[in-house]
Amino acid sequence: MTHTPTDQPIDPDRTPDLLRSSIDAAFPRIVGQLSELVAIRGIAWEAFDAQELEASAAAVADLVRGVGIEDVRILRVDNEGTPGGPAVVARRPAAAGRPTVLLYAHHDVQPPGDESLWESPPFEATERDGRLYGRGAADDKAGIMAHIGAFGALSEVLGDSFGVGVTLFIEGEEEAGSPTFRTFLDTYRDDLEADVIVVADSSNWRVGVPALTTSLRGLVDGTIEVRVLEHAVHSGMFGGPVLDAPTLLARLIATLHDDAGDVAIAGLAGRDDAAVDYPEQDYRSDASVLDGVQLAGTGSIASRLWHKPALSIIGMDIPSVAVSSNTLLPRARAKFSLRLAPGQDPGAAMAAVRAHVEAQAPFGAQVLFEPGETGSPFRTDTTEPASRLALESLKEAWGVEAVEAGMGGSIPFIADLTEVFPSAQILITGVEDPDSRAHSANESLHLEEFKKAILAEAILLARIDDGGLTRQ
Template structure:
């Protein structure tokens, strides 16, 4: 790790750089870079252009370009990404973030305009403030600080990869890695797109659940029938679907599918009261599952029915339904292959189909989880985070899935991977009133500057 005198210089430089970093973040938030095709796509290009200009202005990179990659199996290119490359002897680091954002949803719920970054009580509100345009500015500001403190020739190769479709499934991500492998290859990969333990305590994500999502059609009849004439003797699809889906969980709400495994991992203290505070869980509702709460979220599988096609209440008639279609989203414990998990769920459903119901599986999408490997990268990351925040970091699992991290690990198996964060639990990513805790932002920039300076001076 770096000397005290160098650390002090980095601290001073980060403090001086933060007003400009917040101003640049404010400008990026003003661009509604929603990557979903249903929205105007011109802002996606504008966002990439803005980030390309900011990266170029750091003076760090030999080349900065906007690039796309073909979505496999289609004749369509993915969203624009920014790729910056700096060649140098010694170690090389790849810095990842994404510039696309989620749709805003019901704007009436927002307290301020979603694309006007607004500071209030130490937080900056707006879509993308935390997820993940703050990640982009963390990388760029840390690089500017390191260049300022160590000089132009700071002895570290750097690749910057700012993706443009993380919120829409990273459809061209794998192809982008293949197309630009030489430019992206690194000893250390830093992914600034996870969460911290709280606004004061940094988190280093060491485990992520995978996912297995699919559509299931349940059919029991050739056509609809009168529920009065045949109800009680003929099985309708909704009855079969309810009984079938109920078999996926035990009486506590925990997953009850043979073949789905759990990860053996240590979790920090986290009680039901904190769960209620962070989720606004009504007092009348009780948590599901058994055992430590974080173990349920980080290390065990979960299954959720996220969509259903059936008659609406307004259009309901006295009819036995011939078929029902549902979307099932499973989170897979770190360490279990997502395809294997899907096959276990499929086999379970086929074995429990009631009344001879016919099952049809389609639109299967599996993404692998992630488990960090202990070693020099993790040790260096934990040290840098502690210096940057002034608090010992927490090694986190995350219940959500970031499948592209497993793609990075597969494409660059010898690289250390650090999954860091600017987001805190109150940041409300993907929700109305998304926000960034500004003190956390500064700590994140300082921690990354210390990390980069450590790599540069030890190369």
């Protein structure tokens, strides 16, 4: 794409309308390019073809070059001798005195899972009822195309007068837990340094209402093992005086929540102060809660999702029903996942879980605790100029006020970004909505919302270019 010559600066008040027209005209092409990305099975897990991941990175690099950025590289770093996933880093330097914005997304995707659950092939982008279905259509190849589409519109509308420095960082291993992310930041810090970081990997409030994600819960996980016998014994001959390990593990797990369903581990932070309402019927629909199932916990639903801890058992090691026998099992193990409220120290949370399970050993069973991964929570300072500009840009693109929303999930690498670039203002945006079903079968993207997300980012960058970070 060539830059439009600009003899005179464009009136900033006209810029949003010009950007809207540019994006409207380019949108069919953008959706087509997104569909081509969806067709690439770029999965960063060892069990999948690494060449597909390389092809995904190469396709993204070509798309970035197509909007006029010439400095495009595919980079990776080693993780204990094993190469990390291929990341695309593209840079257009800032004009003198202008800030630099880093635009983050990831090109790797989740495995498709059981393909029989998909209504159309997972790696064949399919449009139905205004939504584009396919693995990665929303998470996060749409984030990539939002960045590319916004930059392309700015180049067409503002031409060479657009002076903000733009760096695209398109990661290639996010769905595998970003194992080399911190090393990558440390290695290429100078290339990634920015005044503002836009992470396009979150969700909007609902169709028709945008959101800026202003808080993330942190995460700790680990395993709990209960042991009661040296070896398995016949349940008929020895059952009664001693309880089997799965039963005792179940009793231990039951102590992790109180009767209301709140997490019952002492020392964990939590607040009931969410500024927006999440109606119960909306939550039930969005989360597919079955009729008759009571919701757990106390306080507002939004606070339970964003500002309080949430603990789940996500796996258990016991024999399956298909291979079960009349045996007292000597040991059983479970993996827990604990979401942390903003402000909670992950190390303190892990210690609190350990102290709780060791103190709750049922019937004197041996309890072994093995800590796992940790990730810090995050909170945006919405008084910062970049946050203000983002909220204004979302409102202009959608025509309604944006919600300052928390996110119940965690993005652990956000903590790395804040540590490596402490002076950068971090904005978490997204293209998803509650029905996008990221990580699930029939993942999809609402196309009209996608178009608005592109426009919002383009307006944001234009406002930054117009001095918005320093204007009071």
